[in-house]
Amino acid sequence: xxxxxxxxxxxxxxxxxxxxxxxxxxxxxxxxxxxxxxxxxxxxxxxxxxxxxxxxxxxxxxxxxxxxxxxxxxxxxxxxxxxxxxxxxxxxxxxxxxxxxxxxxxxxxxxxxxxxxxxxxxxxxxxxxxxxxxxxxxxxxxxxxxxxxxxxxxxxxx
Numbered sequence: 001x002x003x004x005x006x007x008x009x010x011x012x013x014x015x016x017x018x019x020x021x022x023x024x025x026x027x028x029x030x031x032x033x034x035x036x037x038x039x040x041x042x043x044x045x046x047x048x049x050x051x052x053x054x055x056x057x058x059x060x061x062x063x064x065x066x067x068x069x070x071x072x073x074x075x076x077x078x079x080x081x082x083x084x085x086x087x088x089x090x091x092x093x094x095x096x097x098x099x100x101x102x103x104x105x106x107x108x109x110x111x112x113x114x115x116x117x118x119x120x121x122x123x124x125x126x127x128x129x130x131x132x133x134x135x136x137x138x139x140x141x142x143x144x145x146x147x148x149x150x151x152x153x154x155x156x157x158x
Contacts, residue, residue, distance in 0.1 A: 002051070003009070003049050003050065003051050003056060003088065003091060003118075004049070004050045004051075005047055005048065005049055005050075005091070005092070005095040006047075006048050006050065007045070007046065007047065007048070007099065008029065008036075008040070008046025008047065008048045009040075009047070009059060010037065010040055012036070012046070012048060012055075013033040013037055014029075014033060015035045015055050016032075016036050016048070016055055016058060017029045017032035017033045017036060018032070018055075019055055019057065019058065019078055019080055020032035020035055020036055020078070022078075022080065022081065023076075023078040024078075027028060027051040031114035039060065039075075042062075043062055043063065044060050044062045044075060045060065045061050045062065045099060045100075045103070046058050046059075046060050047059045047060070047061075047092060047095045047096045047099055047155045049079075049083075049088060049092055049095070050090075050092065050144070051054055051083065054080070055080065056079065056080055056082075056083040056088055057077070057078055057079035057080055057088050057089070057092055058076075058077075058078055058081070058084060059074070059076065059077045059078075059092040059093060059100070059111065060074070060075035060076045060077075060096075061073060061074050061075060061096050061100055062075060063103065067103075067104060067107035067109050067150075068107075068109060069112075070104060070109050070110055070111055070113065071111075071113050071114075071115070072100045072104075072111060072113075072114045072115075073114070073115055073116065073117075074096065074114055074115065074116040075084070075116075077089050077092050077093060077128075079092070089128060090131075090132070093132050097111075097114070100114065102138035110117065110155060110157070110158070111157055112156065112157055112158060113154055113155065113156050113157065114154070114155050114157075115134075115137065115152055115154040115155075116129060116152075116153050116154075117140070117143070117150045117151070117152055117153075118136065118150065118151055119144075119145075119148050119149075119150060119151075120139065120149040120150065120151050121148055122149060126151065126153070129153045130153070132155065133155045135153065135154060135155070136152070136153055136154040137152045137153065137154040138151070139151060139152075140152065
């Protein structure tokens with residue numbers, strides 16, 4: 001099945017909510033819809049992967065502070081269980097990079113660096129990000145939780 005990528009919009013809340021619920025510590029569909037809308041209102045960009053009429057996954061990123069810093073934070077990549085193991089995460093990452101690079105080019109800048117924070121115990125995510133060209137840049141001790149460190153993984157473009 002062919003996958004199409006597009007920018008997430010507010011009207012996606014109801015169809016993205018089940019995927020948010022599946023991948024995050026969110027209890028209800030309504031909570032997931034509020035999570036999505038809060039992200040959009042905070043300037044988080046969603047790249048949505050569609051397979052026919054289904055949402056197969058999404059990736060999120062945000063400009064870090066100002067365009068002239070040429071810095072973006074990758075927030076998340078989430079794939080519906082039925083699409084896992086088919087390379088969709090790599091495709092979502094590529095689509096996210098294209099969207100972020102277009103955004104910076106539209107402001108007469110270039111994306112210089114993208115970074116992501118992930119739990120130091122999340123070996124699957126670390127392996128994926130390293131495969132996408134990220135390198136470990138820093139450790140944030142007990143950043144989100146008392147018993148888990150966060151890693152800052154970064155990828156530079158020049």
